[in-house]
Amino acid sequence: MTTNKISLTKPTERGLVTGLLRRIIEENGRLFLRQYAIAIVCLVLVAASTAFLAWIMRSVIDEIFVLQNRAAIVTLPIVVFLAFSVRGLATYGQGVILARIGNNIVARYQRRLFTHLLDLSVDFFGENRSAHLAARINQNVAGIRDTLNLTVTSIARDLLTLVFLVAVMVYQDPLLSLIALLAGPPIALMIAGLARKLRVATRQSIDLNARVLGSMQEAAQGIAVVKAFTMEKPLRERIEHLILAAEERSNRIAVITERTTPVTEVVAGIAIAGVIAYSGYRAIVYGYSPGAMFAFITALLLAYDPARRLAKLQVQLERALVNAQMIYEILDLEPNQSDPADAQCLVVERGExxxxxxxxxxxxxxxxxxxxxxxxxxxxxxxxxxxxxxxxxxxxxxxxxxxxxxxxxxxxxxxxxxxxxxxxxxxxxxxxxxxxxxxxxxxxxxxxxxxxxxxxxxxxxxxxxxxxxxxxxxxxxxxxxxxxxxxxxxxxxxxxxxxxxxxxxxxxxxxxxxxxxxxxxxxxxxxxxxxxxxxxxxxxxxxxxxxxxxxxxxxxxxxxxxxxxxxxxxxxxxxxxxxxxxxxxxxxxxxxxxxxxxxxxxxxxx
Missing domain, CATH: 3.40.50.300 (P-loop containing nucleotide triphosphate hydrolases)
Structure with a gap:
């Protein structure tokens, strides 16, 4: 008999990531093309308004505080208020649209999984524990939604925001921009190394958590037998072992995921401190415009947040793709008892x-x-x-x-x-x-x-x-x-x-x-x-x-x-x-x- 046992521990191969991402986009992108287009417009507005706020700081400092332009006291605050309003409304719009798309994707894959499970052969359910299978699907089904949402928000919001803010920085001061951007390569190299470790740890964590939930479900379903045979202690010990193992894997993931934070903070801190020191020196010694320096530093500080999110993107995307791949492992299983292409309906006249x-x-x-x-x-x-x-x-x-x-x-x-x-x-x-x-x-x-x-x-x-x-x-x-x-x-x-x-x-x-x-x-x-x-x-x-x-x-x-x-x-x-x-x-x-x-x-x- 052909085995239908699904893999629970095989890590995601790096070469499969691109293909998996392409498959997710092909299956879902076209269905939500209009909604994604509106969400992307909202995200672009978020990115543009954020960059605009950094750019206008030059006028705020120079026109109000240096030149003491009375007219600017009215116009510039209104402009800043409008920029914040646009960013707030755009953030709300993209949040609601992406949430609805994500919920629809989860619902679609839940229906698709259930239909496919009903089509699979009886031997599949004999080789895979039902409680474990249900728990695993419950954890994995959001992976496709998270993959798409991470991709869209990272490209349309974080990447564009970073690009716009870097453009403001370069416009204000190319030399200082070069100093600030030197932090990028070492962070990128570190993230690539962490992502490889995260793939294996994430899959192991999903497996262990599925086993924990499956064991709890089995105990609840067989509670009469558990109590009749006084099985509480051995079951408690067994699930305690699983919970400890799952906790250890989750801690391992947390260590890997958060390892980006101190390195990013230190490298970014060095870059920002260097920029502040050098720009302050030029302003004091050479009399550079404080507005230009303030606008540059504002852009640099605003750029830090999307840069930090982009630094973590690969780590987050790896976790989402591991979940997505485990869903496709089930969807790609072929029933052992498929109907032939020319299968006819059974006609029973006698019943022999x-x-x-x-x-x-x-x-x-x-x-x-x-x-x-x-x-x-x-x-x-x-x-x-x-x-x-x-x-x-x-x-x-x-x-x-x-x-x-x-x-x-x-x-x-x-x-x-x-x-x-x-x-x-x-x-x-x-x-x-x-x-x-x-x-x-x-x-x-x-x-x-x-x-x-x-x-x-x-x-x-x-x-x-x-x-x-x-x-x-x-x-x-x-x-x-x-x-x-x-x-x-x-x-x-x-x-x-x-x-x-x-x-x-x-x-x-x-x-x-x-x-x-x-x-x-x-x-x-x-x-x-x-x-x-x-x-x-x-x-x-x-x-x-x-x-x-x-x-x-x-x-x-x-x-x-x-x-x-x-x-x-x-x-x-x-x-x-x-x-x-x-x-x-x-x-x-x-x-x-x-x-x-x-x-x-x-x-x-x-």
Whole structure:
């Protein structure tokens, strides 16, 4: 089988960064072209107004304080006020626009991820823990938004602001500008080195935090087992270890990220102090205009903030890209059970199921089914029994194409199920799993999942057939009672009966029952068995059972052992074979007139 396990520790390769950034822009930039254009205009206004404030300081100092121009006392403050107003409104506009774009991007990728996860094969979820996967996606989904927003704001605001302010500085004094700009190269070299370290640390941190959240979710879901087995202490110790490891990685990231700050401050401090000292010396000794010097120093100080943000851009962008890449690792996974390009819709007229030389293994060199051959006649009930691990539930999974066979084929009315769409195949099948699962919503909602267009009357009829109506009406809101997380407010037998009702309302020509009565007490099992016998009429039914009392009326019983059919026949035929495996199982469950100790001894020898 092809593995679908996603990587959790592989660091982002430097050569992939450009391609990843290009992909993000191509997928999202065109969709928000108009909004980004407006945001960029706002950011340009922020940059221009900031540079203008530095430039006009020359006039403020010279015209008001040196020349004492009375008219300037009115006009220049108004101009400064207007510049601040433009910058404030532009900052507000770009902030709101980018936030809306970012929220839309997150929502789009959440929908895209969920749709893609539903398309992935069952084996993907077997190889990746669901709690860990959910926690990881929750952390990663904002990476694409952050990548785009960082790119836009850094180029349109910080870079342009820095360029405009440097232009003001050069206009005021080219020599001093050269002195100030000498701080750039050493800071850039340091940032490049830190970014390489940050890529690995960020990915490790995401993995550890996902494991922490996943462990907490698992503990909450299995709280009854945790308390029953007094597992609090070992679980507490395990999650404490994970939390400490996650804390250490987060501290490591903080050290790497913030390492830019002292170096930037020191280098910038030297440059600014040098500029102030030299410009002050020239003003005192040579009588240079204080307005020009003040404008230059104002531009230099205002340039420091965007320069500092740009210095941290690569570090921040690395973190965002690591998150984005981990999202694309999931989106780029191909389902193992893809529909062929020429796949047709399954047409079921009779419902005959045939397994022809079917072989299958979950892991290489560990076959579960070996050249399996059998026919489940249309409109009849075929029961599968055997020891645990023999391959019974695998047969049910293969028929629904949760997995594909390694060799051989499975047909429904002569149609190879690999050549029809999965949706059409599964729409013709009603399935009751061994472990009933209920989803968030009401009792009515959970039954209706079997067929979304089912009427309330059909839902209530299915509940009656599944012997569920009695306990449903006893609930405080009847059919509209919320079931709680995974149906925790209901007993195992009640959840199973709702699962059976969901299958019954589907009204499909093929019915699969995988230990459908395993969670029921004796009374409920008797009632549900009677309901199932009613529902089985005129349908092709495959039943996996351990309780042989539930399948004595099956039209055909297949005994599976080691992935092969070792016996087949009706109940009367098989129980009449004294040395047969079915008779042995039946004897164990009914004791068949033999002492219990003898039956147990037979089981041990078997």
């Amino acid at each position: 199921i045939v397994f022809e030389d079917v072989g299958f293994a979950y892991h290489a060199n560990e076959p579960v089914l070996r050249d399996l051959n059998f026919t489940a006649p249309a409109g009849k009930t075929t029961a599968l029994i055997g020891a645990s691990g023999g391959g019974k539930s695998t047969i049910i999974s293969l028929l629904q194409r949760f997995y594909d066979v390694e060799h051989g084929r499975i047909t429904v009315d002569g149609q190879d199920i690999r050549n029809v769409t999965k949706r059409s195949l599964r729409s013709k099948i009603a399935y009751v799993p061994q472990a009933p699962y209920l989803f968030e919503g009401t009792i009515r909602d959970n039954i209706r999942l079997g067929r979304p267009d089912a009427s309330d009357a059909e839902i209530e009829e299915a509940a009656r057939l599944a012997q569920a109506e009695e306990f449903i009406l006893a609930q405080h809101m009847g059919y509209d009672t919320p079931v709680g997380e995974s149906g925790v407010s209901l007993s195992g037998g009640q959840r199973q009966r709702l699962s059976i009702a969901r299958a019954l309302v589907r009204d499909a020509p093929i019915l699969l029952l995988d230990e459908a009565t395993s969670a029921l007490d004796t009374r409920s099992e008797t009632l549900v068995q009677a309901a199932l016998e009613q529902a089985m009429r005129n349908r092709t039914v495959l039943v996996v059972a351990h309780r042989l009392s539930t399948i004595v009326n099956a039209d055909q019983i297949l005994v599976i052992d080691g992935g092969e059919i070792v016996e087949r026949g009706t109940h009367d035929e098989l129980v009449g074979r004294p040395n047969g495996l079915y008779a042995h199982f039946y004897g164990l469950q009914t004791h068949d007139g033999r002492p219990g100790a003898e039956a147990i001894a037979d089981a041990i020898r078997a």
